[in-house]
Amino acid sequence: MARAWHLKSRPKGKPAAADFELKEFDLPALADGAIRVRNLWLSVDPYMRGRMNDTKSYVAPFELGQPMEGGAIGEVAESKADGFAVGDLVQHMAGWRDEAVIPARGANKLPNLGIDPQKFLGVLGVPGATAWFGLLDVAKAKAGDMVFVSAAAGAVGSAVVQIGKMKDMTVIASAGGADKCDYVRSLGADRVIDYKAGPILKSLSAAAPDGIDVYFDNVGGDHLDAALACARNHARFAICGMIGGYNETESPSFRFIIRVIAARIRIQGFLVTDYLGRLGEFYAEMAPLVANGTITSRETIVDGLEAMPDAFLGLFEGANIGKMLVRL
């Protein structure tokens, strides 16, 4: 018997522990082309909140009473698939559980680069690729640009800071609290804003008196409004996430939205899934930099499958520095 977290009820606003249920379930027999994987690392990500709603979105909603899904790293325990041997480490999407039987085509073998496997859920996984394509392709950020990034101590934001500095941008980063700000500063951010210390509009105006060229948005709300207020002409905003709004029932208001006209601001939402065909570009440049320590990353690790809902809920309370992971 394997164990998996099931969605018991669809949360309204902020999810509660009672919305999740850990249940045993039977693994199917291993068909040809399938592998059985024992999970080692499970990912919790803000986007999963959207899958808990019963609304049409870019990924299907979680089904009530069914095992939930998400990024995971596991070890092959049994294989009926060519090219997959017992002991291989794979990245796949059957997370929120300790064990899974999956088609091998849904699993990616980790390359042997001497990199800790959990990095493939973080700086070399979806969050890292999100930072890479969002900053360089969506926002078209380039050397010399004044870049503002929110949630800069998170998995995506910490990669944005480092990619920006590596590409000779000036990086203004916001994070909540002294520990996170220290971490972001250690990554090389030129100016760091503790958004809990005062209104973000005031802090950003002071940090960027001549305005910003790029905003990499992970939080929405007041941060987005402040970026609108401070945008230079032809500024580009890559909208990656709005974690501040995922659990909100009130509509955010934007005092400075009218500036999109005079400053010719471009606001572009994006999903990293649109870049899956270009992941090779990302790996080719990032993997060596991660392997040699030029690009670093941190994790906030929670132990044990039982703690997974708490790890997920912690994302919305700022409990993580870097990538939030569950270790089995």
Added chain:
Amino acid sequence: MARAWHLKSRPKGKPAAADFELKEFDLPALADGAIRVRNLWLSVDPYMRGRMNDTKSYVAPFELGQPMEGGAIGEVAESKADGFAVGDLVQHMAGWRDEAVIPARGANKLPNLGIDPQKFLGVLGVPGATAWFGLLDVAKAKAGDMVFVSAAAGAVGSAVVQIGKMKDMTVIASAGGADKCDYVRSLGADRVIDYKAGPILKSLSAAAPDGIDVYFDNVGGDHLDAALACARNHARFAICGMIGGYNETESPSFRFIIRVIAARIRIQGFLVTDYLGRLGEFYAEMAPLVANGTITSRETIVDGLEAMPDAFLGLFEGANIGKMLVRL
């Protein structure tokens, strides 16, 4: 002595008649390279509201106690400039007055195409070019697209409707009241929404059950939020104006802003002044269509310089169908 409207005080929120003052002023002597112009048509445009604030924007604020400016068509009454003869019709920016002395380089002689001169303040002027470049270049609208345009009975919107139909798009248009809706329908719009008849979100959802590819925004606020709600994947929004917000002191709220991410919406503000170098493209295609009646336009005409502030204020009360003009 000439007469010009001067800005007497900077309005807060909605301007009032007392913010404007009609005063006589002396015309300067005619220097070499200058012309004296007797104005025939004066333009009032929503963007002028922004120039009444003392804030940095894409055009300098009007100065208190000085003659105001704006688009105008006049007849040359005296010339010390090569190529300009008495009787020539010119378009220039010394509006809000009956007569002006200007450098000839700031004036454009109207081509002799048998087109009424005031059209060069409307469908063949700034509003027409705004519609053209906003729809085709900013929003990249193309044949087959589902296009939504607001303020569709206005100078810009009515051109957007006709350009869209000419280029084989499906056009959903919103306007306020039965007369304007009838007008927009007569221009060829496929579906017409009277936004005064009910919530725009409900009306747009019904008019575009499969969503919209393009939104040409002239009004902001609830219309923009409804467009966010109804946007298809990879929808493009050209943000031309937010007339609903120019006089507001409350911040608009956007319930559906989060959809920019899942639907990968691109929101792009623009100014037609960025397209001055490409006006030739616009004239080459539009002038023959206006001359032969394929593209039509209407004007709401107010007579007399004295009535100009009323004409301007009428823009914010929906008093105009098509281009609002003052005739001298």
